[in-house]
Amino acid sequence: MLVVDRRSAMAKTTVEERLAEYDRRHRELAAQIAEIGIVAAGSVTRRYTRCTSAGCRCNADPPIPHGPYWQWTAKVNGKTVTKRLTDREAHLYQEWIGNDRRIRALLDQIRKVDAKAAELLLKEAVSG
Numbered sequence: 810m811l812v813v814d815r816r817s818a819m820a821k822t823t824v825e826e827r828l829a830e831y832d833r834r835h836r837e838l839a840a841q842i843a844e845i846g847i848v849a850a851g852s853v854t855r856r857y858t859r860c861t862s863a864g865c866r867c868n869a870d871p872p873i874p875h876g877p878y879w880q881w882t883a884k885v886n887g888k889t890v891t892k893r894l895t896d897r898e899a900h901l902y903q904e905w906i907g908n909d910r911r912i913r914a915l916l917d918q919i920r921k922v923d924a925k926a927a928e929l930l931l932k933e934a935v936s937g
Contacts, residue, residue: 824929831926838919845912849905851883853894 857876859867866873879899882891894902 824933827929828926831922831929834922835919835926838915838922842912842915845908847905848909848912849883849902850909851881851902851906853899853902853906854880854882855899856880 855877856879857874858878859865859872859874862868867875879894879896880891881894881899881902882889884890
């Protein structure tokens with residue numbers, strides 16, 4: 810008489826289904842990353858400045874500083890780089906920096922999904 814352990818067969822099916830689901834989710838997240846356009850690191854800020862001219866409006870009471878000026882700042886090869894931007898450039902950089910944040914968030918989700926899959930695979934490898 811052949812004895813079949815139904816629990817282990819069910820467990821393997823469940824493991825296979827879970828792994829397939831993790832793989833599906835991984836591919837779905839990777840596809841979302843592929844759809845994202847240009848990325849840029851750094852930040853965009855709006856600055857107001859004051860000059861050194863004694864009679865200028867920026868030194869009046871109350872002061873009315875010069876600006877706004879858009880500025881992009883990022884680390885490039887270990888050095889902080891700052892660049893003054895036009896309104897259009899500032900808008901583009903904000904979009905690209907947003908894309909970078911979306912990619913980082915999606916990659917974080919991929920790592921979580923893959924960690925679950927790896928844990929399952931390691932359990933299977935140990936249990937045989």
